Amino acid sequence: CTEERSLAGSLNDVKNVIAVMSGKGGVGKSSIAGMLATALSRDGFSVGVLDADITGPSIPRAFGIQGGKLQGTPFGLIPPESQGGIKVMSINLLLPNEDDPVIWRGPVISGAVKQFWDEVDWRELDYMVVDMPPGTGDVPLTVLQSLPVTGLVIVFSPQDLVMMVVKKTIKMAQKMNVPILGLVENMSYAVCSHCGERLDIFGKSTAQEAAKEMGIPLLAQLPWDPQLNRLMDEGRIEDCDEKLLTALIG
Amino acid sequence: CTEERSLAGSLNDVKNVIAVMSGKGGVGKSSIAGMLATALSRDGFSVGVLDADITGPSIPRAFGIQGGKLQGTPFGLIPPESQGGIKVMSINLLLPNEDDPVIWRGPVISGAVKQFWDEVDWRELDYMVVDMPPGTGDVPLTVLQSLPVTGLVIVFSPQDLVMMVVKKTIKMAQKMNVPILGLVENMSYAVCSHCGERLDIFGKSTAQEAAKEMGIPLLAQLPWDPQLNRLMDEGRIEDCDEKLLTALIG
Ligand SMILES: Nc1ncnc2c1ncn2[C@@H]1O[C@H](COP(=O)(O)OP(=O)(O)O)[C@@H](O)[C@H]1O
Ligand SMILES: Nc1ncnc2c1ncn2[C@@H]1O[C@H](COP(=O)(O)OP(=O)(O)O)[C@@H](O)[C@H]1O
Numbered sequence: 105c106t107e108e109r110s111l112a113g114s115l116n117d118v119k120n121v122i123a124v125m126s127g128k129g130g131v132g133k134s135s136i137a138g139m140l141a142t143a144l145s146r147d148g149f150s151v152g153v154l155d156a157d158i159t160g161p162s163i164p165r166a167f168g169i170q171g172g173k174l175q176g177t178p179f180g181l182i183p184p185e186s187q188g189g190i191k192v193m194s195i196n197l198l199l200p201n202e203d204d205p206v207i208w209r210g211p212v213i214s215g216a217v218k219q220f221w222d223e224v225d226w227r228e229l230d231y232m233v234v235d236m237p238p239g240t241g242d243v244p245l246t247v248l249q250s251l252p253v254t255g256l257v258i259v260f261s262p263q264d265l266v267m268m269v270v271k272k273t274i275k276m277a278q279k280m281n282v283p284i285l286g287l288v289e290n291m292s293y294a295v296c297s298h299c300g301e302r303l304d305i306f307g308k309s310t311a312q313e314a315a316k317e318m319g320i321p322l323l324a325q326l327p328w329d330p331q332l333n334r335l336m337d338e339g340r341i342e343d344c345d346e347k348l349l350t351a352l353i354g
Numbered sequence: 355c356t357e358e359r360s361l362a363g364s365l366n367d368v369k370n371v372i373a374v375m376s377g378k379g380g381v382g383k384s385s386i387a388g389m390l391a392t393a394l395s396r397d398g399f400s401v402g403v404l405d406a407d408i409t410g411p412s413i414p415r416a417f418g419i420q421g422g423k424l425q426g427t428p429f430g431l432i433p434p435e436s437q438g439g440i441k442v443m444s445i446n447l448l449l450p451n452e453d454d455p456v457i458w459r460g461p462v463i464s465g466a467v468k469q470f471w472d473e474v475d476w477r478e479l480d481y482m483v484v485d486m487p488p489g490t491g492d493v494p495l496t497v498l499q500s501l502p503v504t505g506l507v508i509v510f511s512p513q514d515l516v517m518m519v520v521k522k523t524i525k526m527a528q529k530m531n532v533p534i535l536g537l538v539e540n541m542s543y544a545v546c547s548h549c550g551e552r553l554d555i556f557g558k559s560t561a562q563e564a565a566k567e568m569g570i571p572l573l574a575q576l577p578w579d580p581q582l583n584r585l586m587d588e589g590r591i592e593d594c595d596e597k598l599l600t601a602l603i604g
């Protein structure tokens with residue numbers, strides 16, 4: 105039976121895999137994953153996004169891609185493309201409605217993530233960006249063990265409570281010898297749209313000191329940006345501001 | 355062998371179980387769970403908090419409870435108490451350091467949550483508040499199937515993307531016939547600390563319409579409150595403002 109290896113995924117050739125992780129939910133992993141993919145695609149690279157957050161998927165909505173009629177060939181499920189040509193695969197593309205729940209246990213969830221890597225017809229990609237779910241459970245374990253991850257981008261916001269949980273993910277990556285490309289602090293501060301004053305809405309940022317203490321580069325500190333929130337809700341992450349992208353990948 | 359049923363948990367008598375859920379991370383589940391427990395305790399009820407977020411636990415930190423030397427008797431693990439007498443159990447109380455990762459797969463994670471319910475010596479409680487992890491996977495499934503949940507409090511913040519994911523949890527609860535006590539919109543708006551202007555930091559709230567459309571009561575709309583953030587980081591959730599508590603439980 106093993107001789108009849110399926111053709112699915114056999115034409116895939118992914119050069120780099122970057123997983124955007126945090127451990128803590130709601131810090132901006134999906135937003136940053138979307139922006140990173142957009143920045144790499146604008147620079148001329150071929151990019152795919154694998155939405156590994158099976159029970160809380162946001163990637164199709166961020167890129168304005170509707171679910172429904174996915175096509176497949178012997179080479180695997182064909183991933184839909186965003187307006188900018190970024191290939192995307194997510195559980196929400198396989199559900200009748202985007203707000204239908206996926207009520208699965210760990211082994212089924214991990215299996216789905218592996219199938220998104222192994223059995224989707226990605227073809228040649230310079231970069232695969234993986235949007236990770238919160239926590240250090242089944243999916244993070246499966247992705248770090250089974251995908252050839254080049255490196256991690258770790259996202260956090262300025263609260264102490266968030267950093268406490270994010271450090272769990274950093275220690276997990278270090279234990280599993282997966283390289284950390286760098287830290288991104290998101291929602292570092294806000295600017296009042298009325299009076300222009302800078303507001304430390306989450307408290308004073310300690311990102312510089314934390315990054316130094318852990319010996320991990322701080323890649324970017326992104327401000328609170330109501331436009332980014334709007335773009336995510338409207339499926340237009342690819343229209344995000346050049347300034348934000350440059351802040352993210354320099 | 356079944357004759358020698360363990361004594362652990364045999365003196366427990368929990369009258370009501372309220373699970374604080376969302377599906378989406380970072381919307382304020384732990385903060386609201388902490389505030390709800392505080393409000394009920396101030397009203398004279400005996401309260402426990404079960405931290406079901408095994409890989410992203412924030413409850414011990416919210417209540418300022420250090421981990422380490424937990425005691426046990428034949429009746430089960432003794433849950434430490436907060437300053438206000440709220441009993442708490444969390445995986446972070448069993449780890450040497452609060453930022454150590456728990457790298458487990460679904461069955462082990464669910465097992466831990468069941469043990470927190472079955473084998474901790476809670477004794478008599480009027481209310482058990484369960485702080486849920488994001489998603490609709492192992493732990494939500496275990497809690498909704500195995501604990502006698504009285505009702506759910508569903509937390510969200512104003513973004514469309516958040517509501518799309520939160521609806522998955524609502525549909526899950528409805529599918530499993532678990533009552534929803536109501537919705538809480540958190541971080542509905544912010545007030546600039548400099549000029550006092552009201553800022554819709556996450557976009558205009560549509561909570562009233564969403565609640566009406568789903569036929570679920572909207573229990574509260576909590577503003578962005580930098581003090582709440584500070585209290586969570588400093589382990590002083592029990593000092594939260596009477597105004598916020600009244601807004602939460604009326
Ligand atoms: N820098 C930012 N400014 C404003 N809103 C943001 C920012 N980053 C994220 N958001 C919003 O916060 C919410 C959570 O972000 P998301 O990317 O879904 O986080 P995660 O993937 O970590 O759960 C989304 O509604 C998003 O639009
Ligand atoms: N209404 C609020 N105002 C200000 N900060 C808040 C508010 N609600 C939550 N937070 C902060 O946002 C972060 C996420 O909240 P948390 O309760 O941990 O969410 P969840 O449990 O859904 O992940 C915490 O750092 C918390 O202090």
Ligand SMILES: [Zn+2]
Pocket residue numbers: 296297298299300301546547548549550551
């Ligand atoms: Zn202002």
